[in-house]
Amino acid sequence: MSDILQGRPVRASASEYSEIALPNDANPLGHLLGGRVMHLVDLAGALAATRHARRPVVTASVDHMTFLHPVYIGQLIVLKSSVNRAFRTSMEVGVKVMVEDLTTGEVRHTSSAYLTFVALDEQGRPTPVPPVIPETDEEKRRYEEAGRRREYRLQLRSRASPTGRPSRGPDWP
Template identity: 70%
Template sequence: MSSDPSVTPHPVRESQSEMNEIVLPNDANPLGALLGGRLMHWIDLAAALAAHRHSRNYVVTASIDHLDFLVPVRVGDLVILKSSVNRAFHTSMEVGVKVWVENYIAGVRKHVSSAYLTFVAVDDRGRHLQVPPVIPESPEEQRRYDDAGRRRQARVAESQRKRQQS
């Protein structure tokens, strides 16, 4: 373990973030449904908050894994985004974001989407910085930590495959 305070391990809870957005007409298509790009933007912001909290540095988005929109979100709905760092590698972190839609008048909440994003910590010149390790404290956090390692292996293999094809 390093004595550098910038790489002192942090528990997952220190990166946990929550964003809430009310869907307004400007966020929607002509049918009143939330634009997918707007939701992706909010997911990226929620994930960046968690990555900032964990690394305590600037961060940039390196990748976004597969993203599905499971239920429609309408004008007037409340969108809830919860994020946390699942695992840190040398200079990168995987952040998980779970999204719900809530009709706060009816009191109904539904899962909209889950996403995994990779962020890289950088200094003010864009140079990569080492990030602190993650300390999983619960069985669920340990499962997400382990799953993040498998997803990273798959991303690296896919990246190598693409490089060989070009």
């Protein structure tokens, strides 16, 4: 087995990404747009996946997202991401979104999401990634659960495109 495919612990790629919510990204109510939060979730997820694979990655899927609290302009968004499990060329990454009110110090959990990233080789084809070594009880639980979520995602994928390949969709001209 080459060095690159030796297992790596979750802590080796766990990442944090933060940004202040700015007026340019607000909706008319003065809350941060949900789409901006989704963009940050994608970036934070890609950060952990790239660190794990040490390869360029693309987002293959995003599981559903819930927004528990509004994010107000001026608050700090802190995104924590870690690779729950690696399969062959894909990885499930969990991202937790926290919001800090910088004036009071209050921190609230506002969203979580699971994303699947695929590592690509120099020709842009999916390429194998190292296995994840879960160490803590929490990491072992996430590792097991990631396997069950993958089965569900692959079922959805084959329903959307029975060949398993990208579909042109019903509206393709």
